[in-house]
Amino acid sequence: MNLNHVNQHRQPEIITSSYGDVNGDGIVDVVYLTGVKSVDPSSPYLQQISLHIQDGATNQVHTIALNEDGNSGYNPTIFLGDYTGDRIPDILVSIDSGGSGAFTFDYVYSFLNNEAKKLFDFDQYNQENQYTVNYLDFFKVSVQSPVTGKSYLLDISDRGAEYLSQIYYQNGKLKQPVTGMADGVSGFYPVDLDRDGVYEIQAYQQISGLYHADAFGYIINTLKWYGHKFTVWQQWFAIYGSSQ
Numbered sequence: 001m002n003l004n005h006v007n008q009h010r011q012p013e014i015i016t017s018s019y020g021d022v023n024g025d026g027i028v029d030v031v032y033l034t035g036v037k038s039v040d041p042s043s044p045y046l047q048q049i050s051l052h053i054q055d056g057a058t059n060q061v062h063t064i065a066l067n068e069d070g071n072s073g074y075n076p077t078i079f080l081g082d083y084t085g086d087r088i089p090d091i092l093v094s095i096d097s098g099g100s101g102a103f104t105f106d107y108v109y110s111f112l113n114n115e116a117k118k119l120f121d122f123d124q125y126n127q128e129n130q131y132t133v134n135y136l137d138f139f140k141v142s143v144q145s146p147v148t149g150k151s152y153l154l155d156i157s158d159r160g161a162e163y164l165s166q167i168y169y170q171n172g173k174l175k176q177p178v179t180g181m182a183d184g185v186s187g188f189y190p191v192d193l194d195r196d197g198v199y200e201i202q203a204y205q206q207i208s209g210l211y212h213a214d215a216f217g218y219i220i221n222t223l224k225w226y227g228h229k230f231t232v233w234q235q236w237f238a239i240y241g242s243s244q
Contacts, residue, residue: 010036012048020080020089021061022111027056029136031091031112033076043140047072051093053111064116067123070105074098079192081199083119084225090114090119092201094188098151103155106188108230110200120223120230126184126201129232131219133180133207138172141180141216143207145235152237154216156209166210182219191224193234207237215240 017032031053035046049071051064065071075094080089090110097103108120132144138158144150156164167178187204194200201223208215217239224233 135178
């Protein structure tokens with residue numbers, strides 16, 4: 001049986017909803033996500049996830065199609081909050097990709113005056129926020145962020161002899177050039193660090209070494225709205241601790 005063919009004929013269902021005045025007319029609107037459930041009733045996987053806003057004044061429903069490469073997955077959620085400072089809630093949508101990558105598909109939309117405007121798109125963010133991960137002599141790894149110009153130096157001397165011997169000679173010199181990897185966004189959280197009622201967003205991107213499970217930690221970018229787009233306001237590298 002072709003499950004994809006079967007899913008094409010299944011009807012979308014409401015998955016989750018939230019309430020708030022997202023168009024700014026003073027009347028509460030209904031914001032909800034629909035998706036097509038798997039033919040396997042035990043599977044939480046959803047396809048064809050779409051965003052809908054029902055105008056509280058007219059009951060008219062506006063539908064926003066999500067990216068084709070980011071409209072399927074698990075645990076889709078909605079969070080309403082003001083990200084731009086106009087005191088009108090915007091709409092944050094996050095979907096877990098599932099699988100070993102554990103990426104998230106994330107969007108922020110404004111719906112002021114019933115006009116949908118995309119403020120954040122995970123695809124564009126991932127393209128703009130990439131990192132170079134290079135192993136260095138003497139058990140060090142350099143992580144560089146071209147967007148912010150910041151660099152981070154990790155000491156990996158505690159990784160164990162078996163791991164290090166794949167990469168280094170006994171004198172600490174690299175056997176050959178080795179690079180690591182950086183994921184796209186895999187965590188996307190609204191925060192209000194300066195407690196002014198306007199939300200920032202913290203976006204997590206995993207930094208790994210020889211393979212995905214060989215994780216060093218996360219680059220955490222705090223994104224703030226600056227007039228026309230989200231820009232990196234603060235950046236940290238959160239490093240996994242070692243077991244003693």
